[in-house]
Amino acid sequence: MKAETPVEGRILPLPNSATKPFWDAAASGELVLQWCPACQQAQFQPGPLCRTCGDEPEWMKASGRGSVYTYTVVHQSRTPPFDKLVPYIVAIVQLDEGPRMMTNVIGCAVADVHVGMRVQVAFAETVDGIALPFWQPEAGEPA
Amino acid sequence: MGDRTPTIVGIGLSDYPKTPHLDALAHHGLAIRRALDDSGVQKADIDGLLCFGSYGIDDAPSMAEVLGITYNFLDGTFAGGTVFEYYVQHAAAAIEHGDCETVLITYGSDFLSKQGRILGTQLYSSGSRQGGPLQFEMPYGSPLVSGYALAARRHMHEYGTTSAQLARVAVDMRANAAMNPLAMYRDPLTVEDVLASRMISDPLHMLDCCIITDGGGAVLMTTAERAKDLRQAPIYVRGAATAQTHWNISTMPDFTVTAAARSGPRAFAQAGISAADVDMLMLYDSFTITVLLLLEDLGFCAKGEGGAFLDATRLTFDGDLPTNTDGGGLSSCHPGMRGIFLLIESVRQLRGQAGAVQVPDAEIAVACGSGGQLSCMGTVVLGKERA
Numbered sequence: 001m002k003a004e005t006p007v008e009g010r011i012l013p014l015p016n017s018a019t020k021p022f023w024d025a026a027a028s029g030e031l032v033l034q035w036c037p038a039c040q041q042a043q044f045q046p047g048p049l050c051r052t053c054g055d056e057p058e059w060m061k062a063s064g065r066g067s068v069y070t071y072t073v074v075h076q077s078r079t080p081p082f083d084k085l086v087p088y089i090v091a092i093v094q095l096d097e098g099p100r101m102m103t104n105v106i107g108c109a110v111a112d113v114h115v116g117m118r119v120q121v122a123f124a125e126t127v128d129g130i131a132l133p134f135w136q137p138e139a140g141e142p143a
Numbered sequence: 144m145g146d147r148t149p150t151i152v153g154i155g156l157s158d159y160p161k162t163p164h165l166d167a168l169a170h171h172g173l174a175i176r177r178a179l180d181d182s183g184v185q186k187a188d189i190d191g192l193l194c195f196g197s198y199g200i201d202d203a204p205s206m207a208e209v210l211g212i213t214y215n216f217l218d219g220t221f222a223g224g225t226v227f228e229y230y231v232q233h234a235a236a237a238i239e240h241g242d243c244e245t246v247l248i249t250y251g252s253d254f255l256s257k258q259g260r261i262l263g264t265q266l267y268s269s270g271s272r273q274g275g276p277l278q279f280e281m282p283y284g285s286p287l288v289s290g291y292a293l294a295a296r297r298h299m300h301e302y303g304t305t306s307a308q309l310a311r312v313a314v315d316m317r318a319n320a321a322m323n324p325l326a327m328y329r330d331p332l333t334v335e336d337v338l339a340s341r342m343i344s345d346p347l348h349m350l351d352c353c354i355i356t357d358g359g360g361a362v363l364m365t366t367a368e369r370a371k372d373l374r375q376a377p378i379y380v381r382g383a384a385t386a387q388t389h390w391n392i393s394t395m396p397d398f399t400v401t402a403a404a405r406s407g408p409r410a411f412a413q414a415g416i417s418a419a420d421v422d423m424l425m426l427y428d429s430f431t432i433t434v435l436l437l438l439e440d441l442g443f444c445a446k447g448e449g450g451a452f453l454d455a456t457r458l459t460f461d462g463d464l465p466t467n468t469d470g471g472g473l474s475s476c477h478p479g480m481r482g483i484f485l486l487i488e489s490v491r492q493l494r495g496q497a498g499a500v501q502v503p504d505a506e507i508a509v510a511c512g513s514g515g516q517l518s519c520m521g522t523v524v525l526g527k528e529r530a
Contacts, residue, residue: 072292
């Protein structure tokens with residue numbers, strides 16, 4: 001799904017060996033997570049080893065669904081382009097697979113976001129083949 | 144060999160809150176000279192240095208050179224604003240072990256004069272691309288304050304904590320600051336004032352946030368044996384423990400529990416104390432939520448009961464649980480990293496030198512810092528008597 005949100009001027013990721021597969025998948029519109037076959041659990045952020053047992057992680061496709069664990073509406077932000085985007089939502093989303101990630105909840109009025117809100121991933125293309133994942137209310141989520 | 148119990152024998156503050164004539168290095172120099180004068184320690188006797196750097200001189204070996212320290216022990220650990228509690232832990236071990244005799248912990252910052260009040264709401268990135276763990280945060284524009292707001296929101300969701308309860312912290316810190324002629328803000332505050340101040344990152348208002356000042360501090364530690372020949376009654380390091388849950392906020396395991404839930408009990412056990420024995424607290428009040436979480440995690444109330452605890456407990460110098468008697472980072476002094484001031488104010492109190500805010504019969508003080516975004520927690524138990 002394509003995310004409708006302004007991305008110009010944002011600080012973009014500089015991938016490393018652990019995170020490159022995540023960003024490569026994002027560029028093709030897919031959300032992936034590292035998966036430890038020994039622990040039978042997913043982890044985010046990606047790392048050079050399973051942070052529980054130290055084993056070498058594999059990759060899995062994620063459902064792209066989750067819920068808002070916590071959020072804040074940012075009213076003051078000095079750094080461009082965010083100074084022009086206030087008020088905006090910064091949230092921690094808990095994926096259905098367990099791990100959490102930071103995001104902006106988009107497609108949602110700042111007054112409507114709430115803890116527990118069901119959300120789904122959407123990607124916004126930026127420059128140099130980098131796409132950023134955002135999360136928006138799941139289709140059918142009551143406003 | 145003598146008694147190698149680690150003690151704090153010297154403290155020094157540079158000038159604050161606003162000192163445009165001093166750069167960060169000058170703050171170090173002023174604080175160190177005052178700590179030497181306070182203690183009677185000779186500069187040449189310092190054989191240990193714990194300092195991550197200064198602004199513009201960013202490593203411990205450079206600081207050893209600039210300050211002229213011929214050391215047997217050097218530590219440039221970085222752990223955000225609580226690193227000074229980490230230094231006490233490390234220095235205490237080094238002194239007990241015999242690695243060194245007299246150590247200097249030092250800090251200086253010209254944050255307000257050089258950069259202004261930007262720490263909480265600016266993104267700190269090296270350029271248009273962000274590597275490392277922050278590559279998963281920087282694209283979303285979450286400034287420092289927002290990390291704490293995320294924690295406050297989750298606490299409110301799980302436990303029904305209110306903005307008015309958090310505001311009590313800011314009100315009490317301001318009451319303490321009113322007694323401190325150096326404090327940046329001294330006019331009384333009400334809960335209504337805090338709630339009416341502009342929203343920065345919901346649910347945190349401007350007056351839920353610490354201030355930015357200039358300032359610096361120095362602490363000298365040595366053995367109980369050497370302390371006998373010095374000017375001040377030694378203050379004993381009875382316990383010191385450190386712990387970390389995460390560094391960048393998006394990886395915090397539980398946004399309502401900090402690593403003080405681990406460092407606190409370990410430091411208390413070393414000191415042989417419980418929360419009931421604590422006469423005063425110095426808690427890193429970066430934001431009002433920080434104090435609430437530390438009160439819970441250190442065991443002054445149960446997890447989730449911090450809001451009700453703040454309704455019922457005054458944190459003023461003459462209140463139920465005196466906390467940050469200098470006025471704290473919320474109202475008095477916060478040059479970006481507050482951990483050293485927690486130690487200095489504890490020592491001032493335990494020596495009986497705290498003047499108008501002196502806590503009567505103060506025997507035990509607990510300093511608990513918070514570094515990063517609720518990430519690193521150093522807890523130090525200081526006592527007038529040894530453990």
